[in-house]
Amino acid sequence: MKLSCLVFDVDGTLVDNTNLIIQLFQEIVLKYLGKKITKQEVISLWGPPGDEIFKSVFPSDVLPPAWNEFLSRYNTIHPTEGFFTIDQLNDMKENVQHMAIFTGKSRKTMEMTLQKLGIIDVFDIILTGNDVERSKPYPDALFSIINVFSLNKTETLFVGDSPLDIMAGKAAGIKTAAALWGTIEESKLIESNPDYFFKTPEELLNFVVTS
Numbered sequence: 001m002k003l004s005c006l007v008f009d010v011d012g013t014l015v016d017n018t019n020l021i022i023q024l025f026q027e028i029v030l031k032y033l034g035k036k037i038t039k040q041e042v043i044s045l046w047g048p049p050g051d052e053i054f055k056s057v058f059p060s061d062v063l064p065p066a067w068n069e070f071l072s073r074y075n076t077i078h079p080t081e082g083f084f085t086i087d088q089l090n091d092m093k094e095n096v097q098h099m100a101i102f103t104g105k106s107r108k109t110m111e112m113t114l115q116k117l118g119i120i121d122v123f124d125i126i127l128t129g130n131d132v133e134r135s136k137p138y139p140d141a142l143f144s145i146i147n148v149f150s151l152n153k154t155e156t157l158f159v160g161d162s163p164l165d166i167m168a169g170k171a172a173g174i175k176t177a178a179a180l181w182g183t184i185e186e187s188k189l190i191e192s193n194p195d196y197f198f199k200t201p202e203e204l205l206n207f208v209v210t211s
Helices: 018-033 039-044 050-057 063-077 086-093 107-117 140-149 163-172 186-191 201-210
Strands: 005-008 098-102 125-127 156-160 175-179 196-198
Touching: 005 140, 018 039, 018 063, 050 063, 050 107, 063 107, 086 098, 086 201, 098 140, 125 140, 140 156, 140 163, 156 163, 163 175, 163 186, 175 201, 196 201
Parallel strands: 005 098, 005 156, 098 125, 156 175, 175 196
Antiparallel strands: none
């Protein structure tokens, strides 16, 4: 396909930190609420940015310390290498007009992630769950990216590891790609019927540079 804009999700797509986030959230819930929450229960909360999720789970009296501890520990244990090197990202950028990010993460955790990976300057626009009224699976942020760059929807590809990513891409009327290398919901991701499937980051890289 002719490709003008490549839009990435972050967690599970650019960096292998999804299970880290789930485990950390479970530990924070246990510490502050005294109860265990399953992996699937954590996943079911996804869509809104992290700070909004925390507001929906934690009472107001423990919300600030719970959120602050999450941010502090997340920053401490976050990996410093992602699925793509900066050279690989720049190789893809040379073959498209625009590179963008749409993540459901909060802006605070997004900045931590991209700074840890050293790739924050690679992207032309970065939108988080905090930047739109409705996050995934709604397409609001994708529409913003399309409008900012006056994109042809058929030349825009959204790459993500979650069914929510594919749903958002389809709702925006753009092409979608499953990042199978980082997903923890492979069967659901496949069932969401993306336009493309990539088993490894290198498969996506090859697709972009040869399109």
